[in-house]
Amino acid sequence: MIKINLIQKRKEKKKVGIRKEFIVFFLSIALLFTVFALIQWKTGKEKEEILSEISKTKKEIDHYKSQIAEINKAKETQKIYQEKLNVIDSLRKQKSTPAKVLDEISMSKLEKIQLEALKKTGSKIEISGVASDDETVANFMTNLRKSKIFKNVDLIVSEQIEQNKIKLKKFVLSCEIFV
DSSP, X not given: OOOOOHHHHHHHHHHHXXXXXXXXXXXXXXXXXXXXXXXXXXXXXXXXXXXXXXXXXXXXXXXXXXXXXXXXXXXXXXXXXXXXXXXHHHHHHHHHHHHHHHHXXXXXXXXXXXXXEEEEETTEEEEEEEESSHHHHHHHHHHHHHSSSEEEEEEEEEEEEEETTEEEEEEEEEEEEOO
């Protein structure tokens, strides 16, 4: 009978198994470090891209802030010019108003009336003068009311005065101007 020493083979198989396990273990660790290195590299690259994008965005923001400042300056300038244009338009409108008012008063004035003063306050005008009688003052007021420029013609004061021994009516009228 032949005796076979199986313990030796078992020991050798066990050594080979342990060696394989160590190789697999070291390969697993190497693979794990490689995976970690790849993840670290990819994360670093993404971080650089994000930082680059942030820097680019900050530059764009600075550029837009300067453009906003320019736009605000332009709006202020435009506002100033618009105010100046409004003043010019207002002056142009007011330039012709006194001429129209005086023309309308002279057209409405009767021969028996002598005007002494015209006082303008805003859109109201006060006319003072002397007339021969109350009827002449009433006709003057009627003529002013018929005009398209004067509205709300009211008699403020009417008193009798004497000049050179002639009895006259001194009057003050108030009316609004619509031009």
